[in-house]
Every structure is written in structure tokens, then in C-alpha cells.
Amino acid sequence: MQAPVMGRAKVPFNKKIKIKALLEFGITQRRIATTLGVSKKCVYNVSKKLKENLPLLNAPGQDRKKAPTPINDRNLLRLCKKDRTKSSQMLSSELILSNGEHLSARTVRRRLLDMGYKSYQAKKKPLRTPAHKKQRLLFAHEHQYWSHEWNNIIWSDEAHFEVLNRKNRTFVRGLPSEADQPFSFIPKVQGGRGCISVWGCTAGGTRGPLVMYSGKVDGCAYVKIIEEALTSFIENTFDSFNKNWVFMHDNAPPHRSNYTMKWLQDKGIKVIKMASDAARS
Known part of the structure; x- marks a missing residue:
């Protein structure tokens, strides 16, 4: 007796034929699932297809999606480093245009996280022109030997x-009917x-x-x-x-x-x- 398979997994077509034969022989769905090592949901779906005269083959796109390859990861990382501000949706589109690889935006985010690339809010700093950098370098050279x-x-x-006029967002929790309550507003002055x-x-x-x-x-x-x-x-x-x-x-x-x-x-x-x-x- 095989243990039932947990989670989504592709059931071979020959096993579906066995499920069909056992159903036609009058075996209960629970016993079929236990005997063949499949889930009760799988047996139920086969039974439903038989009643509706539908083919037992998996519909297009129903199988498990192919995992990204190391080549996909390298191409994705190259595009990410080329422009760090691009969204996962833009990176997904560029992957399709560059090498025809179809990765969803969600997969792009997951693969970048697995490689250690998190999304951060960019910090603001004053613009430094070449003249400003030259002056600061000169200042550093003049005082490089200072200690005490x-x-x-x-x-x-x-x-x-x-x-009062803070630029960061403040989140509150409430019902849609409470949108006009005082706690839903932040004081602001001019x-x-x-x-x-x-x-x-x-x-x-x-x-x-x-x-x-x-x-x-x-x-x-x-x-x-x-x-x-x-x-x-x-x-x-x-x-x-x-x-x-x-x-x-x-x-x-x-x-x-x-x-x-x-x-x-x-x-x-x-x-x-x-x-x-x-x-x-």
C-alpha cells in the first residue's frame, strides 16, 4: 500500500487509467486513493471528468512550472545590476525580450531574494558635482595627518x-465605515x-x-x-x-x-x- 501524495504533483496518465478502471469496477474513492498513493481530490477529479466525458490528460499549463535554471539567474542578475531601479515586472519583460525566457514578476522577486538582493528605499543625498568632489578631496589631503x-x-x-507634516506614511486600522473617524486623520498645518x-x-x-x-x-x-x-x-x-x-x-x-x-x-x-x-x- 502506497502513502498518499501530499500537495500538488503531476499524476501520470497511466495512473489515471488505473483510477478509471477501479472506479468502473465499483471501488470507493477513499480506497482507490489509499491503494494507488494519490490524493482523494485526484480521484474525485478523475471521477468528475468521467461523468462529464472529458479527457483525462492535463490541460495546457496545468503541470508544475519549470524551475529557473542557473542561466536564467545569471541573466536576471545581469539585468538587475544594469539598472537597480527597475521593478520586477520590468525585469520580467526584459528577460522575455533578451532571451525569450518567461519568468513571472513574482518569480523574479523570489529569485532575487534567494540571491540576497532585497528591495530597499533609496536614500537621498546632495548632488556632488566634479568641482565639489575636487574641493572635498583637497580638504581631505590637507588634513589627512591630523589626529588630536x-x-x-x-x-x-x-x-x-x-x-506634524511628516512625509512618511502612517497606517491605521479600521473598518470602511470608520473612514471619517478622528483616528483616520493626521494633523497637518501650513x-x-x-x-x-x-x-x-x-x-x-x-x-x-x-x-x-x-x-x-x-x-x-x-x-x-x-x-x-x-x-x-x-x-x-x-x-x-x-x-x-x-x-x-x-x-x-x-x-x-x-x-x-x-x-x-x-x-x-x-x-x-x-x-x-x-x-x-
């Missing part, structure tokens, strides 16, 4: 946090009032205070943000004998304004020249 000197650099920057902006600095592992501000920033507004926090940070971090510290901020327009440069010069705050920032230069 980096502890005398006062690093500073601004950060902006979206509190005019940039949903954003919190902060300025901060650090040097040699010592963190400075965070200064919160709002609105647009020009040279005058920038000085008001840093004048108290920066001067107190310098006094509390560096002793009177250390005159080697320098201040660094990026090339944003408020930082390069005449008002800011004059204030830094009047306060005796030395500024290290930073490589050009593509997003702000």
Missing part, C-alpha cells in the same frame, strides 16, 4: 524635525509651523547646548541663535592656554553672510574653511 587636532574643532550644524529647528555643537566628545529656533534664518538671525550658546561653550570647553580651537560650520548662506563673518571676527572666533556643500553652495 580634531579635538580642537567645534563642529556645528542645524537640524529640522517635522512634527506655512512650516509643524517643524522644529535646533542648532547644536560639539568638540572632542563634549556636547554643547541645543538652541531651538523657528522661521527663516539670515545672517542676523543666525548670530542671535549662536551668540550666547557658542561663546559659553568655548569658555567651558577650552582652557585659557588652548588657543588652537577653531569653529566649523557648513557653507549655508547665513553662515557666509557679511554680518556673520564680521561678528565672528569681532569675537575672535577662528573659522576653518570647509569643503563646499553641494546642497547649499
